[in-house]
Amino acid sequence: MPAVLSNADFNTELLNFLQASPTAFHATQTMAAQLLQAGFTRLREIDSWQLVPGQRYFLTRNDSSLIAFIYGKTPLLDSGVRMLGAHTDSPCLKVKPRAELNRRGYYQLGVEVYGGALLAPWFDRDLSMAGRVSYRDLDDHILSALVDFKQPVAIVPSLAIHLDREVNNARSINPQKDIVPLLLQLPAEEAAAPDFRQILSAQLQKEHPTVKVGQLLDYEISLYDTQAPALLGLHHDFIASARLDNLLSCFIGLKSLLEANDEVSSLLICTDHEEVGSASCCGAKGPMLQQFLERLMPDVDTRVRVIEKSLMVSADNAHGLHPNFMDKHDENHGPLLNRGPVIKVNANQRYATTSETSAFFRLLADKAEVPVQTFVARTDMGCGSTIGPVVASEVGVKTIDVGVPTFGMHSIREVAGARDAWFLYRIGVELFQYRKAPVALLSLG
Ligand SMILES: [Zn+2]
Secondary structure (H helix, E strand, C coil), rough: CCHHHHHHHHHHHHHHHHCCCCCCCHHHHHHHHHHHHHCCEEECCCCCECCCCEEEEEECCCCCCEEEEECCCCCHHHHEEEEEEEEEECEEEEEEECCCCCCCEEEEEEEECCCCCCCCHHHHEEEEEEEEEEEEEECCCEEEEEEECCCCCCCCCCCCCHHCCCCCCCCCCCCCCCCCCEEEECCCCCCCCEEECHHCCCCCCCCCCCCCCEEEEEEEEEEEEEEEEEECCCCCCEEEEHHHHHHHHHHHHHHHHCCCCCEEEEEEEEEHHHHHCCCCCCCCCCCHHHHHHHHHHCCCCHHHHHHCEEEEEEEEEECCCCCCCHHCCCCCCCCCCCCCCCCCCCCCCCCCCHHHHHHHHHHHHHHHHCCEEEECCCCCCCCCHHHHHHHHHHHHCCEEEEEEEEECCCCCCEEEECCCEEEEEEEEEEEECCCCCCCCCCEEE
């Protein structure tokens, strides 16, 4: 079992993880590699399983969602399962199926907006592309692989202020028209636009030289900012990066799980498609977790009893109180960066937190000697949501929604405190080492 990481080491590894994970596919691949290295056995959902107490397992679905599980030696009915959930996806621009555009010799790619992206920060960035490609090999098998161009290969240039004098007062962004990235200038205005699939095929061959590509059939490619994640501020108080929502929580979950012993059962679930509602075969609204629990505990009576003793910590970032926009928070519930993870509460069940689950979380924070804060949205404003209420309603597990406070959620460059992710990681370590069942059988005793 590795030692609990220092704040500095944790942040260094977090920045590396963010850099290595430009898409949900890459995040899943990066986590899978670390789990394999830590001795976890890869399960395939297509196989029959013989799960053995004391062993460690993981599986992926759609290459973009992951469950990792430590099957504790203590009987499940005694210990319950301590679970931590996060999501692998982030808002971004995704390349359309017939993307190629030639406009006066400028080669551009049509894009869709994935999730609730803040669009303004996408202008004037050095963008690259990454994702999954599916191809036919020479024997007509359909196979998939990940690609990552890594280099800056595209940009969405701003319109000069001279051509729109009102831009600083009244700017709106048309996602069909205004954010089409530019990749290339063709030799002549009337030249044919290069086939994007051929560009991807060449990239696939470059990254995977042994692969025999018959034909590149389709792709899920998104654009991302090549600016590296960084510690920032005069005293390095902040972390700035793309995809802090929610790869930061995936990384916290992963690192916490890697500290866990095999006495009690622990589970990490990181799912795709949260930013678009989680309804997919591999999303939190899909059956992935439920099916895993059914295969772990085929007997319904046992399964329901174990779930009753279990608890899910759903980790997703929270809105920190922004010093330029103080009135956007309730006066008593504006979480500060570097003052600890946030317990998220919403009377209308946009967050799944209950007094019982938040009490347990506070107990863990106390043991980890970590401060906690609370967030509730202004009563006159709407409230976001996350996988917590989804998992709670699909599986029936008691759940708490928590997260690290950040600025600029869904921007191409979000900001978090340099201490909060580490704080939440320490609580995650406590969660996965907690010996008793998280929820007592007779909670009203
Ligand atoms: Zn999120």
